[in-house]
Amino acid sequence: MESPEQTIAIIGGTGKEGKGLAYRWAKAGYTVLIGSRVREKALATVAELRERLGEAVRMEGMTNQEAAEKADIVVLTVPYAAHQETLLTIKDQVQGKILIDVTVPLMPPKVTRVHIPPAGSAAQEAQNILGPDVQVVSAFQNISYEHLLNDHEIECDVLVCGGTRAARAEVIKLVEAAGLTGWDAGPIENSIVAEGLTSILIGINKQYGVESAGIRITGVQRKKE
Amino acid sequence: MESPEQTIAIIGGTGKEGKGLAYRWAKAGYTVLIGSRVREKALATVAELRERLGEAVRMEGMTNQEAAEKADIVVLTVPYAAHQETLLTIKDQVQGKILIDVTVPLMPPKVTRVHIPPAGSAAQEAQNILGPDVQVVSAFQNISYEHLLNDHEIECDVLVCGGTRAARAEVIKLVEAAGLTGWDAGPIENSIVAEGLTSILIGINKQYGVESAGIRITGVQRKKE
Structure with missing residues (x-):
């Protein structure tokens, strides 16, 4: 297991996606930094999650930039419309780190139609914006986040694409810490499949x-859950 | 159930993908036309499959063009390198019909890296070549074809993309006739996900x-298999 000494920043952590992941990781013992454009919103989310998890959990609220700066691993959970702008905001703070991109490039109102961004995927857009010194790894796009908050067993696997194989292995450990099964789904070019x-x-x-x-990978021995 | 009165052409039917599907559909009572560029190869495949299935099955070997001409539904199972050329060969014969495209746009040697064709997917390339009067529906890209030939239960679902909803429903019936579970996976723009x-x-x-x-769709009631 990855040491829960790691600190995870959740950028856009006040949305339901971010909250759900924060809930699971805080419960697993990680230090979780909830980021928001507005500090007060982040603090409100922390208060809300503390009510459910108790005061002992290690969780703080702050701005997105502060959270990205202080964290070992940064998770991006914002709507696609805010993807590029948010990445530019935290670009300096995430250099040398793993950035887990949860973004799906949906184009409302046709959300049931796959949209391929010009770069090939949202994850590749992120990589282009952040530059080569950030390990952009995409994951969690297919999870219903309400379920993360509700302690259900979630019948959906996580495809993990991008970065080095070692970076994907590190993200797979975080997937497992959240109670899910993750699979190494290869290079960042494969992210459009998970997003789509x-x-x-x-x-x-x-x-x-x-x-x-959801989806499950079959034909491979699963780890015990 | 779709009436097994339908005639299915398998273009490139002498490859293992085509053989596997031909085996399953012939066993289910459909008339199957094995197509090949070379008639003798198609006849050899028919002889091979008849040895396994018996003489009662309705199966014939012929050229790709003849098979496409005579069939109600046409299935394309050729390597990506032969995709465009084969489509041009049968373009006139498939007008007004459903064409099931099994093609994956793999670019050897990097077959574990998703390759997005300029049109968005192999299925969209096929649609562009064949024109609007053909219902191009993509399916079966993720199935290990050896298993089709071996009567195993196959732990992999089939995503069905493209054409009208009615065309997808017709293809889903053929998926079920082959012993698999198919899902309506939406418009042709979604095909890159199944291909990738x-x-x-x-x-x-x-x-x-x-x-x-393989993959399975979860969270939805499955039909009995």
Whole structure:
């Protein structure tokens, strides 16, 4: 196991995606920094999560920049419309670190149609913005975040793309710490598959009248969960 | 169930992908036309499959053009290097029909890296070549075809993209006739996800030391298999 001594920043940590991940990692013993454009919002989210998790958890609220600066690993959970701007805000603070990009390049209102950004994927856009000294690893795009907050077992695996193989292995440990199964899904060029799966799963939800269609990798021995 | 009165052409039907699908559909009672550039090769494949399935199955061997002409539904199973050329060969014969494209745009030797063709996917390339009067529906990209030939239960679902919703529903019936579970995965723009998953699954096979990693859709009631 990765040492829970690691500090994880969640940029855009006041949204439901960020909250769900913060909840799971704080519960697993990691120090979690909730970032927001507005410090007060971050503090409100910390207060909300402390109510559920107790005062003993290691969690702080601050601006996105401060969180990115203080953390060992930075997780980006903002809507696609805020992706580029937010990355520019934290670019200096994430140099030399792993940035986990959760972004799906959805183009409302056609969210069930895969949209390929010019760079090939949202993760590749992030890599282009941040430069070669940041390990951009994409993950978690297909998870229904309400479930992260509700202690359900989540019937959905996580595809982990980008960065070096070692960086992906580190992210897979964080996936496991959140109670999920992660798979090394290869180089950053593969991220469009994980990102685009979100549109397919939203479409399956609509068409089959369910709320959290997911995917599982089959044919490989799973770790015990 | 779709009436097994339908006739299915398998273009490139002498490859292992085509053979596997031909085997399953012939067994399910469909009339299967094995197409090849060279008629004698198609006849040899028919003889080979008849040895396994018996003489009662409805199966014939012929050229790709003849097969496409005579069939109700046309299935394309050729390597990506032959994709464009083969489509041009059968363009006139498939007008007004459903063409099921099984092609994955792999670029050897980097087959574990997703390659996005300029049109967005191999299926979109096919649609551009064939024109608007053909329902190009992509499917079966992630199936290990050896398993189709071996009567195994296959632990891998099929994502069905492209064409109209009705065309996808028709293809899903053929997926089920082959013993698999198919899902309506939306418009043709989504095909790159199904195509690209093949690279991710090849990578997982290599990295985790297995031979047929696959995917399953979770969170939705499955039909009985």
